[in-house]
Amino acid sequence: MGRPQAIFVLLALLFSQATWAGQQESPRGVLGGRVVDARSQEALVGASVQVVGLNTGMRTDAEGRFRLEQVPAGVRALRVSQLGYATVVISDVVVRPGRDEALLIRLQPADLELEGLEIRPDWYAARSTQGAVTQEFSREEIRRAPGSAEDVNRLVQALPSVGMGGDDQRNDVIVRGGNPMENLFLVDGHPIHNINHFGSQGSTGGPIGMVHVDFIEQVLFSPGGFDARHGDRLSSVMDIRFREGSRRKREGEAVMSMAGLGLEMEGPLAAGRGSWLVGARRSYLELLKGQIGYAKAPVMADAGGKLVLDLSPRWQLSGLVLSGVNSIRFNTEEDPDQNFNVDQGQFNVSGGLALRHLGAGGRQSRLRLTVNHQDFDNAYSAWNELNRIRNKAWEQSWSLGLEHQRPGPTLDLTLGVGMERGLSHHQVDLSRMVSMWGDTLPDSHLDLFHQQNRFFALAQTEWRLKAGRRLHAGLRVDHDQHTGVTDVQPRASLRQEWGASWALNAALGSYAQGLPMYWRVQSDDNRQALSMRSTHLQLGLEWRPRPEWLISLDAYQRLYRDLPVSELMPALPLADAGSTYGYSYLGRLTSDGKGRSRGVELLAQKKLSQHTYGSFSYSWSISSYKTPTGAWVLGPFDRRHMATVIVGWIPNHRWECSLKWRIYGGLPMTPIDEAASAAAGDTRYRLEDYQSQRQPLYHRLDVRVDYRIQGQRFNLVQFWDIENAYDRKNEAFTYWHHRDEEVKTWYGWRIMPVYGLTIEF
Numbered sequence: 166m167g168r169p170q171a172i173f174v175l176l177a178l179l180f181s182q183a184t185w186a187g188q189q190e191s192p193r194g195v196l197g198g199r200v201v202d203a204r205s206q207e208a209l210v211g212a213s214v215q216v217v218g219l220n221t222g223m224r225t226d227a228e229g230r231f232r233l234e235q236v237p238a239g240v241r242a243l244r245v246s247q248l249g250y251a252t253v254v255i256s257d258v259v260v261r262p263g264r265d266e267a268l269l270i271r272l273q274p275a276d277l278e279l280e281g282l283e284i285r286p287d288w289y290a291a292r293s294t295q296g297a298v299t300q301e302f303s304r305e306e307i308r309r310a311p312g313s314a315e316d317v318n319r320l321v322q323a324l325p326s327v328g329m330g331g332d333d334q335r336n337d338v339i340v341r342g343g344n345p346m347e348n349l350f351l352v353d354g355h356p357i358h359n360i361n362h363f364g365s366q367g368s369t370g371g372p373i374g375m376v377h378v379d380f381i382e383q384v385l386f387s388p389g390g391f392d393a394r395h396g397d398r399l400s401s402v403m404d405i406r407f408r409e410g411s412r413r414k415r416e417g418e419a420v421m422s423m424a425g426l427g428l429e430m431e432g433p434l435a436a437g438r439g440s441w442l443v444g445a446r447r448s449y450l451e452l453l454k455g456q457i458g459y460a461k462a463p464v465m466a467d468a469g470g471k472l473v474l475d476l477s478p479r480w481q482l483s484g485l486v487l488s489g490v491n492s493i494r495f496n497t498e499e500d501p502d503q504n505f506n507v508d509q510g511q512f513n514v515s516g517g518l519a520l521r522h523l524g525a526g527g528r529q530s531r532l533r534l535t536v537n538h539q540d541f542d543n544a545y546s547a548w549n550e551l552n553r554i555r556n557k558a559w560e561q562s563w564s565l566g567l568e569h570q571r572p573g574p575t576l577d578l579t580l581g582v583g584m585e586r587g588l589s590h591h592q593v594d595l596s597r598m599v600s601m602w603g604d605t606l607p608d609s610h611l612d613l614f615h616q617q618n619r620f621f622a623l624a625q626t627e628w629r630l631k632a633g634r635r636l637h638a639g640l641r642v643d644h645d646q647h648t649g650v651t652d653v654q655p656r657a658s659l660r661q662e663w664g665a666s667w668a669l670n671a672a673l674g675s676y677a678q679g680l681p682m683y684w685r686v687q688s689d690d691n692r693q694a695l696s697m698r699s700t701h702l703q704l705g706l707e708w709r710p711r712p713e714w715l716i717s718l719d720a721y722q723r724l725y726r727d728l729p730v731s732e733l734m735p736a737l738p739l740a741d742a743g744s745t746y747g748y749s750y751l752g753r754l755t756s757d758g759k760g761r762s763r764g765v766e767l768l769a770q771k772k773l774s775q776h777t778y779g780s781f782s783y784s785w786s787i788s789s790y791k792t793p794t795g796a797w798v799l800g801p802f803d804r805r806h807m808a809t810v811i812v813g814w815i816p817n818h819r820w821e822c823s824l825k826w827r828i829y830g831g832l833p834m835t836p837i838d839e840a841a842s843a844a845a846g847d848t849r850y851r852l853e854d855y856q857s858q859r860q861p862l863y864h865r866l867d868v869r870v871d872y873r874i875q876g877q878r879f880n881l882v883q884f885w886d887i888e889n890a891y892d893r894k895n896e897a898f899t900y901w902h903h904r905d906e907e908v909k910t911w912y913g914w915r916i917m918p919v920y921g922l923t924i925e926f
């Protein structure tokens with residue numbers, strides 16, 4: 166029996182046991198937390214908290230807290246209501262014996278016309294209240310997602326607005342055809358440059374994330390049209406919110422997953438004035454190196470944590486740390502399929518402090534300080550030791566922001582100011598080389614220090630009008646002191662609801678983003694380069710046939726201008742420059758590039774209810790770019806058609822089964838010039854046929870089974886995740902192999918069985 170057949174037999178046995186395992190009585194656990202006003206963060210007294218489907222509930226106390234005892238273990242949903250506020254349902258809440266789940270539930274004020282009336286509860290509250298169309302994910306939805314390795318980047322790739330990069334060995338978030346460097350990542354409101362191991366310099370992707378899934382309370386993802394509070398990015402915002410550690414007792418868990426082996430601990434501070442949460446992991450991919458396609462696997466480790474300290478009932482201080490260290494080495498002698506030698510090391514650390522004050526009348530002020538630091542020490546060379554690159558650099562940013570929110574009966578106002586200081590040191594040695602397009606690139610030697618300052622100011626309003634209408638309008642101004650460029654960015658969005666079932670969304674806005682530091686230092690002229698700019702226009706319609714169902718149809722158009730173009734390769738857009746590892750030599754840049762993308766996206770989603778959940782997404786899109794010397798060409802991530810199906814079943818408190826199947830159109834590709842490649846002993850593409858062909862269709866099936874053992878002293882969660890279950894050979898790229906003197910294909914991940922284990926204590 167072959168490996169794929171054996172895996173399917175194992176899955177069949179696991180699925181068959183799930184039908185009778187639920188006959189045992191479910192153990193009991195505790196659900197606790199706090200209910201607050203979403204705008205003012207003030208406690209809501211007397212709010213009703215009910216476990217959906219059970220005769221279990223209570224009202225919150227004078228501090229907005231609740232604690233439900235003897236709740237049957239399993240994945241539950243909470244219905245939370247309060248007079249004058251929109252009723253919400255919090256799905257995917259895991260009840261675990263011996264654990265004290267602490268939830269923070271935010272209620273939005275209801276429309277004045279509907280106050281006091283009974284309306285259907287909102288299972289998609291974030292989508293209803295954010296200025297842009299926003300998707301919300303809970304910790305449990307991220308943890309259990311098949312084929313995602315508990316990685317938020319890979320999770321959002323199931324959305325119709327998000328595509329995969331060049332292959333599935335990276336987790337680049339490609340939003341509506343844009344470059345992965347265009348995405349903004351926030352962790353507890355702190356802008357984090359890259360949340361991934363082996364993060365691409367100046368961009369946002371990597372192979373896998375550094376964020377521990379158990380740290381996460383909630384993730385909000387906006388694929389465009391986001392408001393003026395978020396700046397210096399063109400495509401999307403991923404807002405990751407960490408939970409607090411337990412304020413009642415010390416707890417911990419040991420984990421083993423695709424991200425590594427780890428330990429996490431949490432507990433209260435003295436006198437109950439706060440909490441702490443810490444964790445660390447190390448990878449074991451060296452055991453799976455055959456599946457990931459390398460003779461030597463990367464080594465990765467990370468650590469992070471969160472601290473919360475209540476200074477007084479009105480003042481709170483919080484701290485955040487996220488760090489990772491990575492290394493990989495391989496050469497053409499150890500791995501004959503490779504055409505190059507690599508020695509790569511990297512260290513990332515991001516941290517922040519935030520001081521929050523809750524004032525009278527729901528006013529709120531927040532002062533934050535964020536530090537990002539990245540070290541790169543990378544060496545590359547061709548198989549014949551030519552085309553040598555040595556990049557040793559560090560990049561650092563210090564960001565300070567002050568934001569004040571003033572809520573009102575019908576109008577909320579947010580004002581903010583801040584600055585970011587960027588510092589970097591670059592030591593780069595590049596030998597004279599010939600690019601894959603046949604261009605001769607001169608040798609380059611850099612040893613310089615660079616600094617840049619950016620200032621910003623913003624004003625954002627939310628108007629809650631009559632007849633279910635919400636209007637968000639804002640203005641953001643960014644000023645780059647180094648270039649002297651000031652970007653004025655007006656933004657607005659409108660949401661019109663008709664009852665509880667229908668809604669219309671529209672957004673229009675202007676966005677700007679400065680160039681990465683390592684692009685600027687490659688030429689003195691680059692330090693004066695303009696910001697990249699884009700204009701977003703999107704329109705969407707939502708229908709909720711049942712409270713737990715959402716069906717949406719969105720259309721969008723983006724127009725890019727002032728995109729960078731390298732004078733060394735003037736016919737090629739740099740739209741894919743952020744989707745590769747290491748240092749890219751670009752030389753002098755001009756701001757003469759243009760781009761455009763448009764598309765239609767369909768999403769049908771069902772939250773967990775009556776033991777099942779799932780989603781279907783489909784998108785059609787087209788993206789293209791133009792340089793001054795060339796015609797419009799397809800964007801490097803123009804997949805044209807993408808579709809994903811997710812189905813999940815939770816028959817009882819012990820078992821969960823799910824699968825994900827996705828199919829993408831092939832990426833545009835340029836054919837290899839075999840004669841020129843043979844003469845050079847390296848890959849050469851036919852520039853005259855740029856993006857004239859497409860890769861084959863990409864498709865794969867991921868299957869996952871979870872099993873829980875729950876006791877009074879510990880809980881054990883096991884999972885089996887079969888990635889690419891039918892062993893599809895998905896093409897990543899083609900290249901000229903110097904030893905065999907022929908064109909070869911590099912494939913993405915083959916079939917990969919992954920076992921995971923979490924022991925909670």
